[in-house]
Amino acid sequence: MIKILLLFLTLIILSPAGILQKAIDKAPSGATLKLPSGIYRGNIVIDKPLTIIGSGKSVIIEGDLNATVITLNSSQVTLRNLQITGSGDRMENLDAAISLNHVRECEISHCQISDTLYGIDMNMVKDSVISDNTITSKKHAVPLRGDALKLWYASGNIIRNNTIERSRDVTLTYSHHNLFSHNTFLHNRYGLHLSMSHGNRIEDNAFRYNAVGILMMGIKDTNVTGNRILSSNGAAGIGVVADKVSNFHFDHNTLKFNTKALYIDIKGTERGTQRFITHNTISYNTEAFHFHADIRNNMIAHNVIKGNIEDVLQDLKAKYGKTNTVEYNYWDRYEGFDRNGDNIGDTPHRIFLYADQLWKYDNKIKFFYATPIMSVINFLSRIAPFITPVLLLEDSKPLMSLPKEGAPQ
Numbered sequence: 501m502i503k504i505l506l507l508f509l510t511l512i513i514l515s516p517a518g519i520l521q522k523a524i525d526k527a528p529s530g531a532t533l534k535l536p537s538g539i540y541r542g543n544i545v546i547d548k549p550l551t552i553i554g555s556g557k558s559v560i561i562e563g564d565l566n567a568t569v570i571t572l573n574s575s576q577v578t579l580r581n582l583q584i585t586g587s588g589d590r591m592e593n594l595d596a597a598i599s600l601n602h603v604r605e606c607e608i609s610h611c612q613i614s615d616t617l618y619g620i621d622m623n624m625v626k627d628s629v630i631s632d633n634t635i636t637s638k639k640h641a642v643p644l645r646g647d648a649l650k651l652w653y654a655s656g657n658i659i660r661n662n663t664i665e666r667s668r669d670v671t672l673t674y675s676h677h678n679l680f681s682h683n684t685f686l687h688n689r690y691g692l693h694l695s696m697s698h699g700n701r702i703e704d705n706a707f708r709y710n711a712v713g714i715l716m717m718g719i720k721d722t723n724v725t726g727n728r729i730l731s732s733n734g735a736a737g738i739g740v741v742a743d744k745v746s747n748f749h750f751d752h753n754t755l756k757f758n759t760k761a762l763y764i765d766i767k768g769t770e771r772g773t774q775r776f777i778t779h780n781t782i783s784y785n786t787e788a789f790h791f792h793a794d795i796r797n798n799m800i801a802h803n804v805i806k807g808n809i810e811d812v813l814q815d816l817k818a819k820y821g822k823t824n825t826v827e828y829n830y831w832d833r834y835e836g837f838d839r840n841g842d843n844i845g846d847t848p849h850r851i852f853l854y855a856d857q858l859w860k861y862d863n864k865i866k867f868f869y870a871t872p873i874m875s876v877i878n879f880l881s882r883i884a885p886f887i888t889p890v891l892l893l894e895d896s897k898p899l900m901s902l903p904k905e906g907a908p909q
Contacts, residue, residue, distance in 0.1 A: 796821025
């Protein structure tokens with residue numbers, strides 16, 4: 501019994517010489533390697549359950565700028581309080597700070613990752629925790645950087661309290677039932693990019709200064725809750741892209757200062773309500789809702805929509821479907837009355853395209869956007885329409901005033 505305890509509680513103290521791989525090879529399964537401050541040679545491989553902890557203030561594992569710095573081929577490996585730098589530069593090899601391959605129940609926490617092509621590459625990883633790390637990429641042009649986190653067929657993982665800055669993307673492909681919570685995404689291309697990944701939860705994260713905050717393609721059963729998605733910039737400048745999503749819940753989020761807050765494209769074959777957009781604040785964006793084609797199968801309720809240049813836009817000539825449920829939203833452009841004082845407008849809030857249609861299908865005319873002549877034409881179109889207006893959206897029960905903080909909605 502004593503021998504078994506010693507086997508799993510072995511503590512090996514290393515000097516900062518280049519002997520880390522030898523110590524890993526000699527350590528028994530389940531051992532803890534505690535590293536004092538120093539620079540350790542990287543390009544190491546771990547193929548047994550092991551814990552490596554940086555006990556000093558500056559424990560650096562440095563690659564030789566060739567291949568991946570740390571490769572995990574075993575489950576139940578923990579890396580904590582390390583600085584990891586110096587991966588290779590080969591995109592086709594997925595050179596990374598840390599590569600996890602076909603493992604489960606691993607932990608990477610309180611690490612600083614910098615000057616690596618990819619940050620953490622998770623290939624078929626399950627039930628692992630990535631927390632409290634700082635991840636940045638090599639200082640290449642954005643398209644030549646790797647992903648800060650790359651999840652491929654990875655499921656049941658928890659990604660929390662990380663700061664991901666000046667990388668390319670965080671990607672999930674065929675990766676299901678993961679939790680992203682309380683992370684910060686700054687100055688990346690896509691903060692999060694989910695493709696064919698289902699049942700994921702994205703909660704209480706902050707996205708700022710990314711080209712796109714969250715991009716979702718072909719996903720289903722996904723909850724996006726309590727996030728702040730601000731100041732998306734660059735060529736796209738989109739807060740959230742929901743492309744052919746199913747059973748998508750978008751609740752209690754804040755979208756501000758984006759070019760497009762929400763960009764939505766639907767599947768032509770979808771049936772029933774597929775997008776539930778509720779209790780969000782969508783304000784001070786150029787466009788609040790941008791629909792690519794048909795506007796149908798949406799629930800849009802209890803949102804605050806104010807201060808946007810355009811509340812609703814649509815790319816293609818398509819009809820407004822009767823399968824939408826739009827109600828109890830506050831629109832700062834609503835022009836109705838509330839005679840019985842129940843804070844619900846007496847008439848629906850209808851959003852039409854008037855003279856705006858002229859540039860909707862011809863971008864060259866948008867040169868005249870917001871000019872006095874277009875304002876006059878729009879005003880005259882409302883009084884005496886000379887173009888049949890196009891109905892984009894109708895809120896059957898618009899709110900007259902902003903809901904009070906903490907009040908039930």
